[in-house]
Amino acid sequence: MAHPELPRIVFNGSALDIESIVALAEQRAVAVLDDSPAFLSRIQAGADFVARLLAEDGVIYGVTTGYGDSCTVVIPPELVAELPHHLYTYHGCGAGAYLSPEQTRAVLAVRLQSLSQGVSGVSVDLLRGLVHLLQHDVLPLIPSEGSVGASGDLTPLSYVAAVLCGEREVLWRGERMPAAQALRASGMQPLKLRPKEGLAIMNGTAVMTALACLAWQRSDQVSRLATRVTALNVLASAGNAHHFDESLFAVKPHAGQQRVAQRLRQDLASDRPPRNEQRLQDRYSLRCAPHVIGVLEDALSMLRVWIENELNSANDNPIIDAQGERVLHGGHFYGGHIAFAMDALKAAVANVADLMDRQLALLVDARYNHGLPANLSGAQGARASINHGLKALQISVSAWTAEALKHTMPASVFSRSTECHNQDKVSMGTIAARDCLRVLELTEQVLAGMVIAARQGLALRQRLQPLALTAVLQSMQQQLQDQVPLVEEDMALDGVLRTLVAAQRQRVWGLYES
Template identity: 40%
Template sequence: MTDSSAATRAKFELDGRTLTVEDVVNIARRLKNVECVLSGEALERIEASRALKQELISEELPIYGVTTGFGDSAHRQISSRKTAELQRNILRFMGCGTGRISPPEVARATILLRVNCLARGNSGVRRELVELMLAFLRHDIVPLIPERGSCGASGDLVPLSYVGSALTGHGEVLYGGEVRDVKEVLEELGLEPLELEAKEGLAITNGTSFMSAYAALAVWDSMELAFVADVGTAMASEALLGNRAHFDAFIHENKPHPGQVKSAGLIRELLAGSELSKEIDQILSGNGLGDRGYRELERNIQDKYSIRCAPHVTGVLRDTLTWVKKWVETEINSSDDNPLFDATGRTVHSGGNFYGGHVVQAMDSLKIALANVADLLDRQLELLVDEKFNNGLTPNLIPRLTPDDPRAGLHHGFKGMQLACSSMVAEACRLSGPVSVHSRSTEAHNQDKVSMGSIAARDARTIVELAQNVAAIHLIAACQALDLRGPEGMSPKTRAAYGKIRERVPFLSGDRRMERDIKEVVELIRSGRIREAVLSA
């Protein structure tokens, strides 16, 4: 999505009410060639609330953050002559972020969500401010936003101050693949830095757009992971000569959690036609005991829990995502600002809509569900690589070698991959602890209860990335196992997933570095190409 293509872009209207997680992903990751614009109704609301703000200022009323100081300085009123400088100062003293710079997709999403908040028309800002933010999106001017510094109430003050600074011509941005001074970039594009007026610095910084950007992207990627986890379970069931009757509709309809039912149904669909993972009547075929009082079955009639109970784990992620997505979409279509100007009621309201309580609770829950799915896949990987449990496959999935082969005893296959997988799962589990209970009283005890929403959302992002890598290792190992088992026995749909992965990652014929293989499959997962291949089979 480059500026030279602007003439061909479809208009995407922001109205503060109808933005979806999918919209955020498409714009933040530049997957669709669209130009964001304000709806006509949004423009009218913005202008009406700004007019009310100017009217109230002229009456010399104390308005929080407009004609008073910030936070515990709210009892200190200033004259209207000082209001613009007050807004410049909030961007200055909040410029204390630390840590690594947020990814460009997060910065784009943050700007998008801030625009959508202001589009509700309750924040008292000028349309020029919002239109400059839209210009940043149009030209892909990406503010450099340090990840750390937000307590999640009053919103994401520190991270969002870097957006405000860029809008006013201060700081550095990523533009055209280079880090540059924002003032130079704006001049090059014929754009003027914003001169803030009353309330505008606060309106930019005092909201949940930064945490919600991470949250929206994490939700989307988690939805893809739920699908991929079920694909991985189906492939593991085949590689281990499992029992696909574990996913029979009768079982799951009698414990009808929607996510569980959906996961079981998908796995059952994926395994349809498989000659490796069999129905129970195929497993039980034979002459019975006869005159014997005991016999050893050739195949176990029950798989281990990590296979048999997979819908009870991935299904929890699916059900968690149902309400988490709803909460996040409510958040990104809200006035998460303070104070709010009611143009209809002709008054101003001070409240706490900047509090990220719903975001932190959603992300804490999502983290736990994601970590459990990562752990599930790691347990399945153990079954695949361990010769004690993999039903006749090779140790660590090395190629089949005869004892007199010169390579015999030299190769260790997926031993390192399992170690890496276990490490990442341990990290995911460590990060899954709740952040919402770690409120700290801060800012002279004015912010005496805070959400820590951005920390939870960043942790969710990290667990998503770990789980994507875990899933990639699992899928590569499953393909190796199925090559050893005989891929001709796979179902049509699992064969489609296998084929897509084999386009990027070859059979492991001997020990080699595999970090690039992992990266390739993570990209397949993240892009949805595995889903596309499976669903089209």
């Protein structure tokens, strides 16, 4: 069970933010269900209303009818109880890599948050089951492929429903095992889903929204690290800090762009820097860095609202209005906002990767790096002839950048008509989110390469001339010197790259307070 001293995140229908989901995904917080009578009675009222409708021969989609195109098929009363089992069973056709443990925890938390809104007609026991999976880290093995993003993430979420019922497989305590075994060992009895509960678990946007929360957090780190690396590269390449002048940016009021320029001024102590009379203007990858990174910054501000709106929504179908005694059939499972958010975010992130790639191309080229050795080689004397510095690293960074750019084709425009044309307009939100995570993975590799280059370039510049570093850059330089060796003799850098990618995801560097 999760550590009792960790912060508690209470699920009671109140709004949560992206950081709460990320904290649960990273096991820095514990999920708990509100045990107040008011909340529990509100949840139970929905389940009781569904039960009463069934007793009165009411018609409810997915409860007394088949699913999707089969909504005209009437389910005999004696078979209604079996229907949830059939729903998650026939959706057991996922493929591809399994979601990571962090992604799976996020999925469980996001689905729990949606059902905690109290309009899905589910029982308290179902919510407690999801909480149990999170608290005891019983993680359904969820294939990442197979969702078109409406009716929600049906196929991947079927693996959550099945595990709650003791079926399929989980990851528990580092081992893959049957769900029934893990539930038994962790102290939970398998559920028997009530009418509507299978649909409530599966017919929603939990997978795409969970991945979007994780993507947002990683994208925020990309923006911050790209800004810090740019500051280091300005110094390493003898660039011009006056490109980030406050008065200059005051006349173009994009908030994200201004924020990046302010961070660069903070790093470079350049409120009113002198002009470099030998070179009035640097190339775009330095001069326009706030404009490129600023797009990502502004996208993050806008997309946070979209992602958190989806996170805090009830997004299954039908919605159960127990107080008004109505069953509302609609399409809240449609993940269009998340799809667009992820398509936009991956494009903004990939553009930052391209910016870093361009900075590196200048930094390693003796024609453009203003006095540094070719390929940033640290070798000196006769040995310089056989050493190649960061030549291959620049090639790899270029390859990762190209692949990231390739993945920016929007997924949200590739709607397919599925399920006998019932699902004839779908969001592709989960594919967009997976693409965004792949772009982030590649961009984090690009940034890892850039960190190596910035550390190398700064050290080589300091061989040529003394540099007055601000305290924050001195601290960053010391951290990098501790993590990244100076490349004087040719060496394999793959291990260093992996360490730096992990450091980004763990957010080990203090990168700006605002």
